[in-house]
Amino acid sequence: MADIEQVRVALAEAAEQSNATAYQIRAAVESTEQVLVRLRMAATGTGGPISVLSCP
Numbered sequence: 906m907a908d909i910e911q912v913r914v915a916l917a918e919a920a921e922q923s924n925a926t927a928y929q930i931r932a933a934v935e936s937t938e939q940v941l942v943r944l945r946m947a948a949t950g951t952g953g954p955i956s957v958l959s960c961p
Contacts, residue, residue: 907915
């Protein structure tokens with residue numbers, strides 16, 4: 906059975922991994938938003954419809 910220190914270390918590691926994962930998700934969302942902005946700009950420049958990429 907794990908002692909208190911082992912549980913504390915495991916929780917700290919889990920929290921660190923969770924923070925890293927959250928950072929990666931935020932970076933992916935930001936990157937996706939940048940791509941959508943560029944696609945909207947390209948569609949505006951060409952006069953083509955791109956309404957399916959519009960966010961509410």
